[in-house]
Amino acid sequence: xxxxxxxxxxxxxxxxxxxxxxxxxxxxxxxxxxxxxxxxxxxxxxxxxxxxxxxxxxxxxxxxxxxxxxxxxxxxxxxxxxxxxxxxxxxxxxxxxxxxxxxxxxxxxxxx
Amino acid sequence: xxxxxxxxxxxxxxxxxxxxxxxxxxxxxxxxxxxxxxxxxxxxxxxxxxxxxxxxxxxxxxxxxxxxxxxxxxxxxxxxxxxxxxxxxxxxxxxxxxxxxxxxxxxxxxxxxxx
Numbered sequence: 001x002x003x004x005x006x007x008x009x010x011x012x013x014x015x016x017x018x019x020x021x022x023x024x025x026x027x028x029x030x031x032x033x034x035x036x037x038x039x040x041x042x043x044x045x046x047x048x049x050x051x052x053x054x055x056x057x058x059x060x061x062x063x064x065x066x067x068x069x070x071x072x073x074x075x076x077x078x079x080x081x082x083x084x085x086x087x088x089x090x091x092x093x094x095x096x097x098x099x100x101x102x103x104x105x106x107x108x109x110x111x112x
Numbered sequence: 113x114x115x116x117x118x119x120x121x122x123x124x125x126x127x128x129x130x131x132x133x134x135x136x137x138x139x140x141x142x143x144x145x146x147x148x149x150x151x152x153x154x155x156x157x158x159x160x161x162x163x164x165x166x167x168x169x170x171x172x173x174x175x176x177x178x179x180x181x182x183x184x185x186x187x188x189x190x191x192x193x194x195x196x197x198x199x200x201x202x203x204x205x206x207x208x209x210x211x212x213x214x215x216x217x218x219x220x221x222x223x224x225x226x227x
Binding site: 041042043046099 | 143147155156157160167168170171201203205207216217218219220221
């Protein structure tokens with residue numbers, strides 16, 4: 001079983017729609033959680049950290065359910081520029097200085 | 113404030129040659145991580161270094177791969193006697209002390225092609 005599992009997609013969503021991604025992780029020792037986005041043939045870029053209480057950054061909302069070992073990302077009012085692969089990422093440290101474990105990503109395409 | 117820098121961006125090697133990949137962390141960062149992304153796969157951790165120390169090399173193949181982060185200069189990932197299966201994108205990330213979380217920021221990667 002993969003340590004971080006994501007639906008690979010692709011998700012093809014019309015511009016302006018709301019889209020949600022889910023991710024599950026198997027290691028209950030995981031302490032830090034992130035969403036990164038990766039454009040084709042580019043480096044991953046940190047989108048947001050995910051906190052236990054849930055957090056929002058503009059059109060993006062992330063939720064964490066430790067009991068179910070489940071992380072989600074919601075994108076509202078999607079833009080063409082949101083087209084990318086979204087990577088669910090976990091770490092066993094909540095102080096950093098620990099390797100990141102990546103899911104294989106969910107590919108999103110926003111359709112005009 | 114320059115981000116993480118990697119060079120070369122593209123590297124072509126014949127089977128059996130050596131590949132040297134360089135990474136300069138963000139200014140003020142002293143932690144460096146190397147990840148590998150094989151075609152159509154996710155990123156996999158290879159090694160974590162601080163200045164002059166290897167902290168975690170649990171993801172490094174046992175043979176042909178080595179990494180260093182000297183007191184002066186960039187971190188180096190070295191692959192000896194490359195094989196076709198080494199063809200991949202190699203990303204370096206760095207972190208420092210930013211609040212309570214050591215978020216990792218990635219460089220643009222080196223795309224290694226072994227012919």
